Amino acid sequence: MVRRRFSFGLVSRLSSPIYGRSPCSGGIWTPCLGQKRSFMTAKDLVESEEPEKKVTNRINMFSAINQALHTVLDSDPKSYVFGEDVGFGGVFRCTTALRDKFGRHRVFNTPLCEQAIVGFGIGLASMGNRAIAEIQFADYIFPALDQIVNEAAKYRYRSGNLFNCGGLTVRAPYGAVGHGGHYHSQSPEAFFCHVPGIKVVIPRSPSQAKGLLLASIRDPNPVVFFEPKWLYRLAVEEVPVDDYTLPLSSAEVMRKGSDITLVGWGAQLAIMEEACDEVSKLGISCELIDLRTLIPWDKELVEDSVNKTGRLLVSHEAPVTGGFGAEIAASITNSCFLRVQSLTQPQISTPAFS
Amino acid sequence: MMVPKPASSWARLITTGLLRRPSHPFHASRSTIAPVRFPSSPSCGPFASVLRERQFCSSSSSGDESEDHLDEFLDFPGAKVGFINKIKFTAERPQEPVPCFRVLDDHGRLIKDAYMPEVDKPLAIRMYQNMVTLQVMDTLFFEAQRQGRFSFYLTTFGEEAINIASAAALNNDDMVYAQYREPGVLMWRGFTLKEFANQCFSNVADYGKGRQMPVHYGSAKLNYPTVSSPIGTQLPHAVGAAYAFKMDQKPLCTTTFFGEGASSEGDFHGAMNFAAVLEVPVLFICRNNGFAISTPASEQFKSDGVVAKGHAYGMRSIRVDGNDTLAMYATVKAARKMAVEESRPILIEALTYRVGHHSTSDDSGKYRKGDEMQHWKTMRDPVLRFRRWLEGEGWWDTDAEQKLRSDARNEVISALQSAGSQMKQPLTNLFTDVYDTIPRNLIQQEKELRSTVGRHHEDYPSDVPLY
Numbered sequence: 001m002v003r004r005r006f007s008f009g010l011v012s013r014l015s016s017p018i019y020g021r022s023p024c025s026g027g028i029w030t031p032c033l034g035q036k037r038s039f040m041t042a043k044d045l046v047e048s049e050e051p052e053k054k055v056t057n058r059i060n061m062f063s064a065i066n067q068a069l070h071t072v073l074d075s076d077p078k079s080y081v082f083g084e085d086v087g088f089g090g091v092f093r094c095t096t097a098l099r100d101k102f103g104r105h106r107v108f109n110t111p112l113c114e115q116a117i118v119g120f121g122i123g124l125a126s127m128g129n130r131a132i133a134e135i136q137f138a139d140y141i142f143p144a145l146d147q148i149v150n151e152a153a154k155y156r157y158r159s160g161n162l163f164n165c166g167g168l169t170v171r172a173p174y175g176a177v178g179h180g181g182h183y184h185s186q187s188p189e190a191f192f193c194h195v196p197g198i199k200v201v202i203p204r205s206p207s208q209a210k211g212l213l214l215a216s217i218r219d220p221n222p223v224v225f226f227e228p229k230w231l232y233r234l235a236v237e238e239v240p241v242d243d244y245t246l247p248l249s250s251a252e253v254m255r256k257g258s259d260i261t262l263v264g265w266g267a268q269l270a271i272m273e274e275a276c277d278e279v280s281k282l283g284i285s286c287e288l289i290d291l292r293t294l295i296p297w298d299k300e301l302v303e304d305s306v307n308k309t310g311r312l313l314v315s316h317e318a319p320v321t322g323g324f325g326a327e328i329a330a331s332i333t334n335s336c337f338l339r340v341q342s343l344t345q346p347q348i349s350t351p352a353f354s
Numbered sequence: 355m356m357v358p359k360p361a362s363s364w365a366r367l368i369t370t371g372l373l374r375r376p377s378h379p380f381h382a383s384r385s386t387i388a389p390v391r392f393p394s395s396p397s398c399g400p401f402a403s404v405l406r407e408r409q410f411c412s413s414s415s416s417g418d419e420s421e422d423h424l425d426e427f428l429d430f431p432g433a434k435v436g437f438i439n440k441i442k443f444t445a446e447r448p449q450e451p452v453p454c455f456r457v458l459d460d461h462g463r464l465i466k467d468a469y470m471p472e473v474d475k476p477l478a479i480r481m482y483q484n485m486v487t488l489q490v491m492d493t494l495f496f497e498a499q500r501q502g503r504f505s506f507y508l509t510t511f512g513e514e515a516i517n518i519a520s521a522a523a524l525n526n527d528d529m530v531y532a533q534y535r536e537p538g539v540l541m542w543r544g545f546t547l548k549e550f551a552n553q554c555f556s557n558v559a560d561y562g563k564g565r566q567m568p569v570h571y572g573s574a575k576l577n578y579p580t581v582s583s584p585i586g587t588q589l590p591h592a593v594g595a596a597y598a599f600k601m602d603q604k605p606l607c608t609t610t611f612f613g614e615g616a617s618s619e620g621d622f623h624g625a626m627n628f629a630a631v632l633e634v635p636v637l638f639i640c641r642n643n644g645f646a647i648s649t650p651a652s653e654q655f656k657s658d659g660v661v662a663k664g665h666a667y668g669m670r671s672i673r674v675d676g677n678d679t680l681a682m683y684a685t686v687k688a689a690r691k692m693a694v695e696e697s698r699p700i701l702i703e704a705l706t707y708r709v710g711h712h713s714t715s716d717d718s719g720k721y722r723k724g725d726e727m728q729h730w731k732t733m734r735d736p737v738l739r740f741r742r743w744l745e746g747e748g749w750w751d752t753d754a755e756q757k758l759r760s761d762a763r764n765e766v767i768s769a770l771q772s773a774g775s776q777m778k779q780p781l782t783n784l785f786t787d788v789y790d791t792i793p794r795n796l797i798q799q800e801k802e803l804r805s806t807v808g809r810h811h812e813d814y815p816s817d818v819p820l821y
Contacts, residue, residue, distance in 0.1 A: 080601075110631075110632075111624075111627050111628060111631055113623070113624040113627065113628070115590070115620050116590045116593075116621065116623075116624025116625060116628050118590075119587065119593075119621060120591075120624075120628050123531075123590060123592060123593060123596075123598070123608075124594035124597055124598050125594070126579065126595065127529075127598035146621075147590070151591070154582070156788075156789075156790070157565060157787045157788050158562065159561075159572045159574075159579065160560065160561050160563035160580075160787065161787045162572055162573070162580060163574060163579050163580060196788045199789075221789045249793065296793035296796075299794070299795065300794070
């Protein structure tokens, strides 16, 4: 049974302009979501996959992504980073200093044409290279949808595995920041989740972003990697300095609980954490799960959790209808039908403009 | 042709209509693009405005305008240009269309003073044999589809010269990104008739594992990525692959084939622009065969064909008679040399005619005249034209022709029979290769499918193995 749940508190926090200015000392950002709190740190992870005793730096998400790209370009001479404006560092600074270090042949601007960026990337990847294509905003990925859906996703399958473009990774900032409007705020992950043959990966934090991006780049399948732009500067945590990967298609239980399973990804998890804290005062124990990879998703982990709690709530920024939450809800209903007492998606989504 | 004496170096740049190419990060210095000379004409020519005489002139000529050009210039980041103090629109197309290079006339005779490529007897005969085999394969495979033996087919009739001559001019290690009307390239490189037939029948021996419609061939060993149906999507792939060759410093190029219809696609624009900007060794070979299914070229673009678009992207381009085997060979050979040695893209527009229907799903009699099709099939057949030249050289005769056609026919029939009698791909291949390893959700789906098959065996096709 699906019940409506509204939370205006969440909406107001989304629209408050808390980023871009630093009230904190040293220019280090901690998100001020209603109350001052640190962002999820590596040590807060319930099931941390990072080994103990790592050398870490306190950095934000774009720096973590930048580190991942440095690592890839350093370790694999046949890797390339390209897209609009990546040369000078990119509009979100994710590609800072790459061109200076690795040269204009490996880190280069492309003309303004998303379909050609991805098409070019497919060709480069099919020749055994790591092609890391940047789409400037996820809102502009649609011209490349044909290349992603009809070409990249099917390259291996349609050729009978004679060819593949597994070396392709398409990175794009996604999600609302408050002032982005229609065309700098979209969460288009659902379009891509409908496409077998690609993987869709969304990190929630800097340390997750670095590990998941390294894993995505090295995965032998084309990956669409959405980076929550809201967290580029806002999210700061201890990120291991070395080269590490986090597993794809492996969801993570961020906090254990017994009364309800909450599933989300990307920036929305920060909101959901808040919600968990609030309801814990009412004695409700939430199990919070970060899906991390949307396709192929870790259905078993979510099923185990729902079998334990009997309740599922999925929350995402993207529009509700046809959103990926619907897939999770349908899938869990199918597999856990007798166990589920309630199944919910919040009936709000990020406003189209704010 | 008049070339005015410029007063200053900048004025010279203006009158040639072209500028020194700004230095590019990839290459320390590049020569200027050779100026294109148009026939001299009055500066307004036929394009004068009808509203007020000579108020706004347009001109395709770059001569005789020095008196209008000011001896000043400014370097905008987008263009370093001189100024002009009159309103002059560049004409929508040049006075004359770009001429078409040919070596042989329609009867297979060498044209006087034509540039003749180096083609010896073995090469010429091999090209001809491939063209005939392609023709025979197309004829019989088309028939096989009509008989219901497989679901779909499309022929390369009329474009045999483009297919074979291009392939012959390339290196076997050059990657070829085809549209779908270029099986001759595969044939040249050694794809067997059985391999073609296996793919069409989607049988157990198909390299594509039975997943695609017929004619969607691919071969890793022959450097021919598997064809996909969407039009023009292969163009940017070819550019990316060419970039890989350039970075790996291989003396190779990529070639991509497409029809004139594909030149309307966004992927064409993106690929051409990327290729020029990134300076990669790729050949864009456009088969301008006059039709995109039923849409004639006159409804596809208003430009002077596809060759005119090269200039717009800063790319060297050429127009060639696609039905002239020797001209095609010479052009692709020359283009390849430039592409590889100078790391630049080249656009080749090969004019031809699509003799056959678009595919077995098309009846082109509905939109074009039977006479026209018949004319091109008989009087303008590239295979016959090349044969005439071979015979003129004393390298071919009627006996050889009969033997070749008869052998080809027997081999094609044998390939069809062999491929048609084989089992289809096994069920398991429905789920493999979606990813490099099969994910859990697909394992689950396969289980469910097999369970359904088990319960409804009578509804399951008998030639699809269950393993």
